[in-house]
Amino acid sequence: MSTETRFRLLLVEDEPTQRLMLERQLTRAGYVVDTAENGQEALNKILEGRYQILLTDWDMPGMDGPTLCRRVREANLSTYVYILLLTGHLTTDDAVAGLSAGADDYVRKPANPSELLARLTAGSRIVRLEQSLREANEKIQLLSITDSLAGTFNRRYLNDQILKEVERARRHDRPLAAIMADIDRFKRINDERGHASGDEVLRQFADLAKSLIRPGDWIARYGGEEFVIVLPETDAIQAAEAAERIRAQCACTPMALSTGHIEVTASFGVAALSRVPQSIESAADALLRDADSALYTSKNEGRNRVTIANRHDLSAD
């Protein structure tokens, strides 16, 4: 978010003239101002998560300012709300009570307009800092789970996420499938076209696969030229159909590389989550192992094909 972004400010004041006056001042100062007449109305609006700054009166019928502060903090919103408390309560104890309720700062009423704006500007700096920190964290988080070469998730993400998928499938008694895909004769592409072309093939194959899977399905690079596609809510047959779509599309569309066009095929192994009672970890391992051995069969039987893993566990059903 750029520094020019105008912050959304929620003004909470039960006294109509005060409210109107403050609203005008704040709008003139560049804030996008919304108002609430009492604490409860304010809380409902804040929970929608659209405000960066909350400017609230202390004394209001129903929920007062400090209670509102406390409730906002308890809501643990995903983005920070800077809270400035307007108060006619003048003792140090009051100030301490307001700040411990969750306010970031307070201004005594009647508020001097330039002091109020200066304090809001100081608050805006905090908001901006929190935003850039959060954006940086999101970026780091994304980089840490991305395979930068193929533009898919990486092995680390796969290792963590597959356990969650298995756990969810088990809990709701839903199917879960995995496709292991491996680009055929990849070494030859690297040898004949160079590694840069090999990298392009990885990227284009990943893009093709991504374009053919459903929202909710996801793809990770397993290593080398091997990918895993995880398909929640999907049984082995449906997963094999998905794999077949990718296989067929890949085989019939030559890839345009910077070194010219190239025909690329891939082999696939498909497996579904076993119902054999075992730990989440073992079930996830078995799922990937089954898909991998089915992939091995596809390779042995001439590549450019889809194999569904043998269901060793049918007798257990």
Ligand SMILES: [Mg+2]
């Ligand atoms: Mg009041």
